[in-house]
Amino acid sequence: MKTLLTIARVIVGVLFIFSGLVKANDPLGLSYKMQEFFEVWGWNFFNDFTLSFSTLMIAFEIIAGVAVLLGWRMKLFSWLLLLLIIFFTFLTGYAVLSGKIRTCGCFGDCIPLTAVQSFTKDLILTALIVFIFIFRNQVQPVFSAKASSRILVVTVLFSFALQGYVFKHLPIVDCLPYKLGKNIQQQMKVPPGAVPDSSVITFVYNKQGKQVEFTADKFPEDFDDSLYHFVRRYDKLIREGNAQPAIKDFVLTGLDGTDSTQAILNQKGTMLFLFVKDDMNSNYDRKENQQLRDIAAYAKTKSIPLYLITNTREAIAEFASATKDSVTTFLCDAVAIKTAARANPTLYILKDAVIQGKWAYADFGKAAERIKKE
Numbered sequence: 001m002k003t004l005l006t007i008a009r010v011i012v013g014v015l016f017i018f019s020g021l022v023k024a025n026d027p028l029g030l031s032y033k034m035q036e037f038f039e040v041w042g043w044n045f046f047n048d049f050t051l052s053f054s055t056l057m058i059a060f061e062i063i064a065g066v067a068v069l070l071g072w073r074m075k076l077f078s079w080l081l082l083l084l085i086i087f088f089t090f091l092t093g094y095a096v097l098s099g100k101i102r103t104c105g106c107f108g109d110c111i112p113l114t115a116v117q118s119f120t121k122d123l124i125l126t127a128l129i130v131f132i133f134i135f136r137n138q139v140q141p142v143f144s145a146k147a148s149s150r151i152l153v154v155t156v157l158f159s160f161a162l163q164g165y166v167f168k169h170l171p172i173v174d175c176l177p178y179k180l181g182k183n184i185q186q187q188m189k190v191p192p193g194a195v196p197d198s199s200v201i202t203f204v205y206n207k208q209g210k211q212v213e214f215t216a217d218k219f220p221e222d223f224d225d226s227l228y229h230f231v232r233r234y235d236k237l238i239r240e241g242n243a244q245p246a247i248k249d250f251v252l253t254g255l256d257g258t259d260s261t262q263a264i265l266n267q268k269g270t271m272l273f274l275f276v277k278d279d280m281n282s283n284y285d286r287k288e289n290q291q292l293r294d295i296a297a298y299a300k301t302k303s304i305p306l307y308l309i310t311n312t313r314e315a316i317a318e319f320a321s322a323t324k325d326s327v328t329t330f331l332c333d334a335v336a337i338k339t340a341a342r343a344n345p346t347l348y349i350l351k352d353a354v355i356q357g358k359w360a361y362a363d364f365g366k367a368a369e370r371i372k373k374e
Contacts, residue, residue: 002138005132012065012068012125016064017061018065018107019107020062021162023054024059024162026108026342027054027163028342029109030054030108034046034054038050040100059159059160063152070142071141072149074136074137078129078136088125091104096119102115106121109175109176167343168360170342170358176339178355183352183353186353188248188250199235200235201216201234202233203215203230204233206229250333253330254329254330265353270304270374272295272299272304272305272307273307273348274319274327275340276309276319277337278311279318298374302374307327308327309337310330311334346361349370357370
């Protein structure tokens with residue numbers, strides 16, 4: 001029994017630490033995944049808190065994994081792990097049964113798992129954690145209480161410091177489709193020979209205080225605008241294919257409404273993309289303003305086009321204020337910007353649509369030096 005208990009603890013502890021570290025590499029990714037769940041449930045009022053939820057959950061996964069390996073305070077952590085895995089299993093089970101969520105973000109974007117794979121993993125983890133929970137009183141600590149406490153303190157500091165670094169810079173390991181060396185145009189294409197998804201349009205209406213769902217081909221016989229009030233619609237996945245391009249919804253629209261995506265990506269030579277979501281005042285200070293001015297000046301001197309890509313027109317005035325200059329601006333979907341730019345703002349340098357470099361605002365000094373040498 002002792003051997004089985006040790007094996008279970010090692011598996012659970014290592015998996016939780018690994019899962020936490022992978023997500024700590026990109027905590028914003030988990031935050032966006034939480035928003036996806038909340039949107040499906042109609043809980044959009046939680047969206048402002050998802051980054052805090054994400055940061056705490058990631059830190060807890062790492063801390064709990066270390067605590068299980070150490071055998072430290074197992075009465076407490078066995079309860080916490082049991083509650084957490086029940087919650088995770090509910091989420092992945094919901095994703096499988098509803099078909100509304102493609103992936104659950106268990107291992108972030110670096111190891112994408114389907115909803116079924118995530119649910120299966122959580123069922124196995126649930127069995128292991130229940131086993132640990134039942135025999136939690138038999139777990140002996142690996143080290144003394146004092147040594148274990150010190151290790152946990154270091155773990156806590158490391159968990160939050162790693163995420164703090166990534167927030168200010170960019171993911172240490174880039175697992176997104178916009179990573180260095182990728183051609184944006186190629187990433188926007190559907191793989192040859194791919195099988196498309198099979199989905200059905202599903203409508204959600206409010207009928208006498210209750211939400212009802214039905215597909216486009218099965219409207220209720222008593223359907224009437226006075227009785228049914230529209231809530232939302234979504235595409236319910238029936239059969240998952242492999243026809244999804246790596247980059248979706250990346251559309252550059254001029255201020256006059258013209259789709260300029262291919263015209264820009266077809267340009268030869270070097271160009272710069274400055275991604276700004278909503279605004280850049282919250283993260284910006286005078287140092288970054290000066291660095292951005294340097295970047296704009298170097299780009300102009302070397303005839304390198306600089307494009308501002310944003311989801312809001314307010315960013316145009318903010319750019320002009322920061323650089324004392326104007327810039328060609330394109331509007332883009334906020335979701336596409338969130339995927340391309342994990343820090344706000346983020347600068348890309350491209351050559352023939354291939355990403356040569358990318359920097360968060362905190363590293364604009366490095367970006368300026370790179371562009372100066374172009």
